[in-house]
Amino acid sequence: WREGEEVTVAEAPYEVLDSDQYYQNPIYAVFLEGKEIRRKICDPDCANDFLILDELREEGVTDYIAMPLDFTNGEIHCASYSTRQEGGFTDVEIAALERIRPALTRVAEIFALKRTAMNLLDAYLGHQAGMKVLTGQIKRGDGQEIHAVIWFCDLRNSTPLADSMSREAFLNLLNEYFECLAGAVLDHDGEVLRFIGDAALAIFPVTEEGWSVDEACEAAVAAAKDALGRMAKLNNQRESFGAPPLGFGIGLHLGDVMYGNIGTAERIEFTVIGAAANEAARIEGLCKPLDVNFLISEQVREHLKGKWQSLGKHALRGVGDEIEVFTVKS
Known part of the structure; x- marks a missing residue:
């Protein structure tokens, strides 16, 4: 002072x-x-x-x-x-x-x-989950239903990558990858909930005090585009010393999920559960067969401006209706 x-x-x-x-x-x-x-x-x-x-x-x-x-x-x-x-x-x-x-x-x-x-x-x-723990919401089953954009990203071909290098080198590679993907989420005020091996789950929640639905969708897309740029730079660096580029996918979906903690009496974690979270992972899983790095659901597309390329409707495992997915228009 x-x-x-x-x-x-x-x-x-x-x-x-x-x-x-x-x-x-x-x-x-x-x-x-x-x-x-x-x-x-x-x-x-x-x-x-x-x-x-x-x-x-x-x-x-x-x-x-x-x-x-x-x-x-x-x-x-x-x-x-x-x-x-x-x-x-x-x-x-x-x-x-x-x-x-x-x-x-x-x-x-x-x-x-x-x-x-x-x-x-x-x-x-993560910040929001951390605040809930700090304020005493640490009993198993505590939580609330929220409306959010769910982000799921995954590194492709990680098993052969891990087999081709030392453990230390692979951990360093994962950290570089997550710095690009999860780092972009954090820089755009999203909440990274879990790292699942070489995948990550994050949310951009809709709240009365914070984002509207449109704003949450825009923030999630901005983070994804930022991540694409970061990965392009990382892959250029890798190619400069003869390493293959890293393949990855990002899937965004909008829906209601239960945001809270689950686990055993001795070990719990904050996460989101529900159909929308599973669907986000399934949408990301379409990236590889559709040969793109980034997909959004029709539910997210409805709240965005600009031109998006439809890649058609697709059946998602465990989901009754087909979902239309979109990618950035080239």
Whole structure:
């Protein structure tokens, strides 16, 4: 927070923890030693032993202090303060900062734990499912019926691919593939629910607070087109060093599904179940015989603008009526 400005939250990549910017920062020294660091920048004799001090001096800062926050698990975190006040912090102000430090530490630890929990749940369950778990919806069978665009994608010929390379190389390949496909879903605010081997299940839900049906369909299609572009780049890279291109399919369908958790009493997961989810997987399964990478159902097509190429009506395994499917018009 800066005077006269809104509170901002900044995040840094893990790479910053291996940089001079980090190692030559007072906060790193606090982490190491667990001691308070103060630099009275307005003092001509102030040590200039941290990179940030020159930046602060240019901003007119006269005093800087970094205080350790000792969490109950033994971790040391840090709170830092700076001022442009002439002469720097007064003794009374320093004493006030010291007095609030214990309370600030407890509050900071609560927020840090919540943030860590949310990050873990985001990574392993997805944001919406993670929020439901965090708010206590963790009993088996908890859920709700939602209207959503269901995304299903799959990597083709994965078995011979896996047999032709080391396990580590195949895992790296899968990560590159999912970075293109699932990464596009996340970048367009979709929710990745499951990775099933080399396949992924995701949703673009319709809600009163969020997307309309048209908007959910448009977001899902935008994500699919983004994924196609990413895969084209990845395959160009693979071809440049003699590797075969990766085949894949994306199927989009619109319908009602049950969104909730299922499993055993000891191990549950959030997912969507219902006919529409199964139909999305069947639609994706048509990509290979129809020689395309991307298909949408007629239910999705009804909510889209632009030109789409019909590839006819097809019977889906386990589905009574035939469904007309479309692909991007070339």
